[in-house]
Amino acid sequence: MHLIFSRLAITVAVLALGASAVLAQAPKKVALVGGMLITGREEQPLHHAAVLIEGNRIVAVGPMDQVKIPADATVIDTSNKTMLPGLIDTHVHVVLVGHGDYPRYFKWLDDHKQEYPLSRIMDISAKQLLMAGVTSGVDLGSPLQEVLDLRTRINKGMPGPRLQVSGPWLTRHVAIFPANYQIDVKSPEMAASEVERLANAGVDVIKAHSGLTREDYFAIVQAAHKHNIKVHAHIYDEESVRNAFDAGVDVLQHVGSAGLPEYSKQLQYDLARSGRPVVPTVYHRAWLYPDTIDFPERLDDPEFKEELGEPLYSEVMDSFKNFASLGYFQRVDREQFFGDKSIRQWIDGGEVVSMGTDNGTPANFHKDALWREMKVFVDHGMSPMRVIIDATRVNARNVMGIRDLGTVEPGKLADVIAVDGNPLADISVLGRVDVVVKDGVIYKGAPAPATKKK
Ligand SMILES: [Zn+2]
Ligand SMILES: [Zn+2]
Known part of the structure; x- marks a missing residue:
């Protein structure tokens, strides 16, 4: 019941905005693919993982062969690196x-x-x-x-x-x-x-x-x-x-x-x-x-x-x-x-x-x-x-008292970094930060924030 009502509400909203306005506001998609993932929860790291971001939120996390990466996403290769929360x-x-x-x-x-x-x-x-x-x-x-x-x-x-x-x-x-x-x-x-x-x-x-x-x-x-x-x-x-x-x-x-x-x-x-x-x-x-x-x-x-x-x-x-x-x-x-x-x-x-x-x-x-x-x-x-x-x-x-920050999980704020190597084996690799994404924006690591997909 709730689902139907909320879909109806979205449809009404979309109609009200007009289709072009909705398209222009489609959130940017960023995918970090290939590296090990430390989620920030007490669990084993996930190997060969993918993290998908839309706008400023994480929307999907999983093994890279199971996360579907949309064609219009900007992809950052994190092979041989470790991804973790900012x-x-x-x-x-x-x-x-x-x-x-x-x-x-x-x-x-x-x-x-x-x-x-x-x-x-x-x-x-x-x-x-x-x-x-x-x-x-x-x-x-x-x-x-x-x-x-x-x-x-x-x-x-x-x-x-x-x-x-x-x-x-x-x-x-x-x-x-x-x-x-x-x-x-x-x-x-x-x-x-x-x-x-x-x-x-x-x-x-x-x-x-x-x-x-x-x-x-x-x-x-x-x-x-x-x-x-x-x-x-x-x-x-x-x-x-x-x-x-x-x-x-x-x-x-x-x-x-x-x-x-x-x-x-x-x-x-x-x-x-x-x-x-x-x-x-x-x-x-x-x-x-x-x-x-x-x-x-x-x-x-x-x-x-x-x-x-x-x-x-x-x-x-x-x-x-x-x-x-x-x-x-x-x-x-x-x-x-x-x-x-x-x-x-x-x-x-x-x-x-x-x-x-x-x-x-x-x-x-x-x-x-x-x-x-x-x-x-x-x-x-x-x-x-x-x-x-x-x-x-x-x-x-x-x-900081921010509930939706600090882990790499669907629904959380999209702050994800990637470092060169395995910090669980050598914590000092946290000093070698190759990728910085904050609020879904890429600040470090190709491609640059201003460019669209490669
Ligand atoms: Zn001080
Ligand atoms: Zn002080």
Whole structure:
């Protein structure tokens, strides 16, 4: 009965629109064919698979000899590659590019406003993320209007990940960032009214940064939840995590990454039982530092030079001259001492773990931060399949709250990437992204988005 009625309704709609209008609006079809498919669900990969996309939705998934590819589809050959859901990074900073020294970087930006307005920096970062296979992300700390404008540009088709943005963060410890990146909270009432203001301005999430009181967290969460907005807390020590957790903070950022002993069993148990996601952001100091000291050549990337352009590229490279003495790495010894135990508390404890990188921080580049973060978890015993699911389905549904994102299944949003090789055997192949499709649009991998079928 329902089917008949809905068909009738469609027929009426088609007649009303006129046949030519319907034809002109036929959704674009894209097919990725031949490679292994990791769907983002807990199941074995599908070999020699095909994924068919119409408009911005996935419409068919299966073995390539069973999925019928329409003649008018644009076909991308993914043989010898692995297809998987677009990666999601739940902690990005589009205003940063990996420069080694914040005060110097912000002074430089101030002195080069003409050539490098913040919008240009953000566009560069957004593109780097997308080309690295990051099709969605959460930006946690940018000037308000600038980041809302970036989100609009991306939603209109500029290359970049689907973004949730916090705008400036709330804190009681004003940091070395310029004033428009942070809100200096003086009382819980002020915290609540600032959340109200940000929510009305259109932010997707709130970032509660450091130094806040227990009462602040309660006020912030209450105000944010009234608007159906999640709160991300930037926290390290047990007491802050406990305060944020008790207040109902939705996502716990940076936990277990600051060179502190493991959390108490009670806190770990409460976090695991709650199912609230933790975003440990572990790579960017304890592992990034030795990786860069061992192989400083990672900094000399001709693609990076092209993306940043001059004189920004030279400025960033110059900031690494005394890499070992950068202020950002002064606690690396403690972070390394506790690093293995810190990360294992999340792997063994059963918490919902989300992959986020804090990228843009010193030498933590948009182009490679996420696979490096994922590799640390694999190196410490998390299965590559779990890590991939954490960076896709868990990030989409448990952190961003988007139900139809993060898996390659019929009906879901068409964010699919293909990488060169098998990430279940070697997770670092996630650094070799050959194909990026976001919302059904091909951003990387032949054929180009503007061209029709080959
Ligand atoms: Zn943070
Ligand atoms: Zn951050």
